[in-house]
Each structure stands twice: as C-alpha cells, then as structure tokens.
Amino acid sequence: MTHRRGLGRAAVLRALAGFALALAFWFGFRAPYERLLASAAEAVLRATEQPAVTRLGVGDGEILVERADLPPGSPRPGLPAADLHFNLVLLAALFALDPHPLDGRRVGALLLGCLVLFAMHIAALVFQVRSVYAASLGPWSAEHYGAAARNFWTGGFHFYEVAGRFAAPFAIWWWLRREDEGRVGGSRSRNRR
Amino acid sequence: MKLQAGSPSPRRESLAFLGRFGVLLVLFYVGIALRPVNDAVVVPFTAAIARVSGAILNALGEPAAVAGTDIRSPAFAVQIENGCNGLETVLLFAAAVLSFPSPWKRRLAGLVLGFAAIELVNLVRVVSLFWIGVHRPALFSASHTVLWQSLVVLFGVLLFLSWAARARPAGLAAAEPRP
Numbered sequence: 001m002t003h004r005r006g007l008g009r010a011a012v013l014r015a016l017a018g019f020a021l022a023l024a025f026w027f028g029f030r031a032p033y034e035r036l037l038a039s040a041a042e043a044v045l046r047a048t049e050q051p052a053v054t055r056l057g058v059g060d061g062e063i064l065v066e067r068a069d070l071p072p073g074s075p076r077p078g079l080p081a082a083d084l085h086f087n088l089v090l091l092a093a094l095f096a097l098d099p100h101p102l103d104g105r106r107v108g109a110l111l112l113g114c115l116v117l118f119a120m121h122i123a124a125l126v127f128q129v130r131s132v133y134a135a136s137l138g139p140w141s142a143e144h145y146g147a148a149a150r151n152f153w154t155g156g157f158h159f160y161e162v163a164g165r166f167a168a169p170f171a172i173w174w175w176l177r178r179e180d181e182g183r184v185g186g187s188r189s190r191n192r193r
Numbered sequence: 194m195k196l197q198a199g200s201p202s203p204r205r206e207s208l209a210f211l212g213r214f215g216v217l218l219v220l221f222y223v224g225i226a227l228r229p230v231n232d233a234v235v236v237p238f239t240a241a242i243a244r245v246s247g248a249i250l251n252a253l254g255e256p257a258a259v260a261g262t263d264i265r266s267p268a269f270a271v272q273i274e275n276g277c278n279g280l281e282t283v284l285l286f287a288a289a290v291l292s293f294p295s296p297w298k299r300r301l302a303g304l305v306l307g308f309a310a311i312e313l314v315n316l317v318r319v320v321s322l323f324w325i326g327v328h329r330p331a332l333f334s335a336s337h338t339v340l341w342q343s344l345v346v347l348f349g350v351l352l353f354l355s356w357a358a359r360a361r362p363a364g365l366a367a368a369e370p371r372p
Contacts, residue, residue, distance in 0.1 A: 007355035086339045163222045166285050166346045
C-alpha cells in the first residue's frame with residue numbers, strides 16, 4: 001500500500017465544493033430544520049419540567065421561548081438559531097473530503113452523522129433554554145435555580161458555543177469514516193481469500 | 194493495509210484518539226473559561242488582533258480606529274469577541290494534534306505553525322468582515338455566523354489532516370488520515 005504524504009489537492013477541492021453545496025442546502029432548509037429542532041427540544045423540555053410550561057417557536061432566525069407562567073406583556077427571549085446548527089455545513093464538507101463521497105455507504109454515513117448532530121442540536125438547545133431560565137430572568141432565575149444548577153446549564157451551553165459545536169462534526173466524521181474503513185478493509189480481505 | 198504485530202486495531206486506535214481529543218478539549222475549554230485566564234490572556238490577545246486588523250484596514254485605505262477589542266469607522270463598528278479571535282479553532286487543532294500519535298517534536302512544530310496559520314486566516318476573516326460590514330452590511334450577519342466561522346474551522350481541520358498525514362511515524366500507519 002502506498003501512502004500519499006499530505007492532504008491531496010483533490011480532497012481539498014472536494015471539501016470546498018461540499019462546503020458550497022451544503023451551504024446552499026442549509027440556507028434553503030434552515031427554516032423547516034429550525035421548526036423540527038424547536039419541536040424536538042420543546043418535547044424534551046416539557047418532559048423534564050414540572051409543570052410543563054415551555055413552548056418553543058421559530059421566527060426570523062430565532063428560537064422564541066414562551067413560558068405559560070411568564071407575566072403577559074413581559075419580553076420573550078429569542079435565541080439565535082443559526083449558531084446552534086450551522087455546523088451541519090462543516091459536517092458535510094468533511095464527508096466530501098473522502099475519495100468517494102457519493103458512494104452509497106458514505107452517503108449513509110453522512111445521514112447517520114446528521115442524525116447524531118441533530119441529537120446534539122436538541123441537547124444544545126435544551127441547555128441554552130435552561131441557561132436562560134437559570135441566569136437571565138432576574139429574580140425568577142434566582143428563586144428557581146441554585147448556583148450549581150446555574151453553572152451546570154450555563155457552563156454546558158458555553159462549552160457547546162466555544163468548543164462543542166466545532167468539535168462535534170469533526171469527531172462524528174472521524175468516527176464514522178474509521179468505522180467505514182474498517183468494514184471496507186474487512187470485506188476486501190475476505191474477497192482476497 | 195497491514196497492521197504491525199501488537200499494534201492496536203484501527204478502530205481501537207480511533208476511539209483512543211477521540212477519547213484523548215475530548216478530554217483535552219474539555220481541559221482547554223476550562224483553561225480559557227476561567228476568568229483570570231480570560232482577563233490576563235484572552236482579552237489582551239483579542240485586543241492585539243483588533244490592533245493588527247485595524248492597522249491592515251488602514252493600510253488598505255479603509256479608515257478604522259481601534260479601542261480595546263472594538264474596531265470602528267464612521268460607517269460601521271464591530272467588537273471582536275471570543276468567537277472571533279480564532280481561539281476556538283486553535284483549541285480544536287491543538288487538541289487534535291496533541292491527541293495524535295506522533296513524536297513530540299513534530300507535535301510542537303505542528304502546534305506553532307498551526308497556531309500561526311489559523312490566526313493568519315482569522316485576520317483575513319476579521320478584515321474582510323469589517324469590509325463587508327462597511328460596504329455590504331446586508332451580508333454581514335450570514336458571512337459572520339455561517340460562512341467565515343465554518344471556513345476557519347474547516348481550515349483548521351484540513352490543516353490538522355495535512356499535518357497528521359506527514360507527522361505519523363512510518364511504522365504506525367493504521368490511523369493515518371487518507372482523505
């Protein structure tokens with residue numbers, strides 16, 4: 001087996017083309033994706049709060065947080081949605097690096113990666129909403145969240161913001177391509193025998 | 194691909210890499226999230242990026258004044274925050290390089306060169322975003338949040354893969370990146 005040293009120019013070009021395609025796709029489908037994400041995160045939030053009062057809506061690139069127990073007329077928090085999920089573009093660009101990105105197995109791996117990232121987006125949005133509850137609603141936050149809970153929710157979301165949202169696509173891609181390489185290597189070995 | 198006798202399987206090695214990568218990422222994050230580190234290192238570093246970006250903008254004929262981490266012109270102003278100083282990509286790159294099985298000399302060289310390259314690309318990002326803010330303000334938000342952030346991180350990942358393909362000892366080929 002020969003090893004090419006360094007990253008091939010073709011791989012870089014594929015990654016950039018994948019990036020451009022994914023970006024166009026992301027711009028086209030971000031609104032329905034945000035609705036889906038808000039619904040899923042709302043279900044998680046309502047399942048884990050007592051009483052279930054949180055409603056998440058989508059509007060103008062933001063996830064709008066509505067609580068049934070907030071005073072009428074008080075401002076509703078709006079959370080920037082793109083920051084949460086634009087890393088889908090990065091994931092697609094990384095999968096495009098591979099020599100045969102349109103091969104069925106690779107497309108399947110990309111879809112699986114998107115699914116894993118979707119689960120991470122749900123978790124990140126839950127952390128973000130909880131961090132708003134814990135730290136941004138003045139006396140209400142202080143009354144309902146202690147210092148440990150505040151640090152847990154705000155720290156968890158801050159980690160996603162600073163490191164997690166960039167590291168997640170890389171880790172998912174790295175793992176799924178290793179899995180795939182292992183399978184390809186195994187089947188080739190059997191064929192040779 | 195042949196594995197050396199006694200060498201771990203690619204799958205196991207891959208999992209070990211990801212484990213080390215995750216642990217280092219959390220440690221680095223905790224490091225820069227601590228207020229004393231933020232105040233003593235991150236903020237001055239971000240202010241330095243603002244100063245260099247302001248100097249480049251002025252040299253390119255785009256008048257800009259810098260105060261702390263703010264860059265201002267009569268038409269547009271921007272504050273360089275933690276997400277805009279390239280450190281997230283540097284953290285990702287450093288965690289990946291230090292997690293990858295390679296001699297320490299190569300890792301250190303990779304860290305130094307990678308840091309410089311990422312910050313150079315980040316300077317291009319800051320200068321171009323300021324220019325977009327002045328001349329094409331409608332495009333600023335999408336360029337800032339989506340386009341440039343992703344491109345800088347993608348650059349960091351490509352840089353790591355390129356380094357890793359050269360940095361791995363010849364006898365340990367199992368986990369060599371082969372994109």
